[in-house]
Amino acid sequence: MRRTTTFAALLSVSVLALGACSSSDSDGGDKASDNTSASASASADVCKDADGDGPKIGLAYDVGGRGDQSFNDSAYAGVAKAVDELDATCLEGEAQDAEPESAREDRLRQMADAGANAVVGVGFAYSDAINAVAPDYPDVNFGVVDGFDPDDKPNDNVAYFSFAANEASFLVGVAAAEKTASKQVGFVGGVHNDLIKGFEAGFTAGVKAVDPSIKVDVAYIEESDLSGFNDPAGGKTAAAGEFDKGADVVYHASGASGSGIFDAAVEAGDGNWAIGVDSDQYLTATADQQPHILTSALKRVDVATFDFIKSVADGSPKTSYVTYDLKNDGVGYSTSGGFVDDIKADIDGYADKIKSGEIKVPTAP
């Protein structure tokens, strides 16, 4: 019995030690520095030695933090630009997986107490925390990427950035329609909810705008369970089904399941394409996958973040819902790899038509 007690004690000590590692690790600032393919902006931390007299920015990352090669890095790029152009200074904080709501609130309060006048929460998960904190700091302006107001009481110092994902999807739909040889393309969504239906609607509209006879196969990994964004195996099965049935371009809006869609394109062989989403996924794809990534539908979190900071610096801070679309460069498509260079003029032509209002992109299929 004594031996087992000793063992149990050792076990609990080691668990505690591991826990300590976890929190000290999250403060380490240069996680992405060895990563050759990460965007260059992530390799140095501008917040450490910024000392301008512009706005003071608080940047609260979502889980993953800087170095995630996605939203967090993109928001950081916006802040870096603000440091550069607006003489801003900044503070950073990062969320942990499955942390309590109060941890998010504390992070925001610490930033506001430290004198930040523009606080940005990366990711919709900050919506509730900012709604709780904002009324206590009327002089601080808050922004939430992909955020929403959880109650009826409007906050006049909070801006919610939303992105016209349907417009970006329309443009990659045009690219898919111009590149397909089999006159059949596919879409794989992570979860069948309103947000992802917007991607599907935009993509389908873009394809049909070029050639109404092109068939669009649609598959969703999960009906309502959010695990559909985390299931590469399911994504690969769904995409392989579409490639098998004759599609040669498949667009995904399925988060981390996307790597499975890229695998399916590689397995389908030359002349089969996948289209990425949210960030320029060509840059983070493996060498095998890169020749199959036609383009990516972009959500410019960096543009939104910089735009918000600039509005604070100019003394007319943005509040309430702010939509970032093609008109203000808040969404777009990527050209890495050079696979869409030959049809760029066509895609940009459609983009101009959307900007002028000539084409209205649907938000639901």
Place this chain on the structure above:
Amino acid sequence: MSTTQVDKSAPSERARKIGGMYRTYWLVMLVAVVALSLVRIATGADDITAANTLRAAILSACPILLAGMGGLWSERAGIVNIGLEGQMLLGTWGAAYFTYNYGPWVGLLGAAAMGALGGLLHGLATITFGVDHIVSGVAINIIGLGATTFLAEAFFSDYQYGGPRQLTGLDGLPFVTVPGLSDGLKSLNDQGWFVISDLAGLLAALTTKVSVVTILIAVIVVLTAWILWHTSFGLRLRSCGENPAAAESLGVNVYRYKYVAVLVSGGLAGLGGAFLALVAASGFTTNQSNGRGYIGLAAMIFGNWNPFGTLGASLLFGYTDALRLRSPSAVHALLLVVAIGLLAYAAWRFYQGARTSAIVLGLIGAAFLVWFLTTDTVPREFTGMTPYVVTLLVLALASQRLRPPAADGQVYRKGSAG
């Protein structure tokens, strides 16, 4: 004189019973193929027996089957292992870490080792400390998710193609295609002939791009059946799950057998995680097991704590899962299959004299038939539930005959044999 007679009749009785069991298996499989073939011709839903669908079905079934085998090992020794999900998650991380650093074969071993670590923790809690099996299992699932998330962030952030929550571009394991046979069977599958094309589709799926891990899994199923039912080690292990006190009184070291079982259990679940990260897709993401550990556990129960039953249940899960992902429209044709199956079973029950259950089954079957005839598509919401509904249905039909190990889930303290 009389004793020799008994000795002679006992094995032959058993052999007849086993022979009858295998005949039933084959009969059920034959009926299933004929029914699928009829439905395919009647509805034109070629996807339901296409070689590519069946291949995807096998890929979907593999991780579930490994989790199910894991559950089988531990429950046969009397330990309910609800922590399979968490052990599978540990396996996905182990597969990613060891594959990145040492190649995919070591990756498989690493995944099994990480899973076994989860199994060891479960064994420590349930066997040595006598914690309730469910409580410990749930804790392991939470620990599995937390540990993989933490470990991924700590190790994968600096790797090429890595990030705090994923690691893609892992080297895969080889695939095996039987040359000649594969193409011939595929073209036969495309002909659309009654039964022949459907069987060709099945054989094509078994000869085209089969992962070596899939072959390994088939070996594991056969080995499990052999070790647990045909060796004295297996007999002792199962006796710990049926009546540990009696086993101990006969000199079996119950704790040791339970530990072995739970370690193997975790290791197999970890391998299931490796299948997800290395074969089903070429990358790790946090929490990618997506409930497959629980489904594996259900497949094992539904397979009556028996390796081949678990195999059948996993294939059923894999098939419906692949079908709903690949061709949501073909799920409508599946309604007809379910209707035929229920009506056939009802007729069988009626023949056996079980009037009430025959009528209930017949009515449900008729309802499915009406549903099939009056609609053209299945609502999206239902398509997603297909694997679970089909399982629930089969479970409801089969549950009267399920028998778990007698001491399954009970905490056993050494020396309680007295």
